[in-house]
Amino acid sequence: MLIFVTASTTSDEPFLEDVLQKTLDACDRALALDSTKKKVPDFVESRMGYIAPNLFAIVGSAVTAKLIGTTGGLVALANMPACNVQLLGAKKKNLEEFSTATFQFCVGYLEQT
DSSP: OHHHHHHHHHHSSOOOHHHHHHHHHHHHHHHHHHHHHHHHHHHHHHHHHHHOHHHHHHHOHHHHHHHHHHHTSHHHHHHSOHHHHTTTTOOOOOOTTSOGGGOOOOOOTTTTO
């Protein structure tokens, strides 16, 4: 509906029926893709207890899935030094000239649990 209104007000003529149908079909596909995109992490999180049971027991399914996904696999995560694992998912902040009393060091997925 919104697409039809926008197109009709900008060009002073409504969409042709076939163009409107193609546009609505594309919107439906985009919505379906978005819902599928949300299902994939849920599925992966549900399988973490089987893929990496020890890590799952320590940090939970969501963080386990993020760690394995960020490193590129379980083998890559196992071969990574511990000092690098704690930085996975860290957001860098530029806090020059600000007080260090409120400075947060790199906070990754492990600190978010």
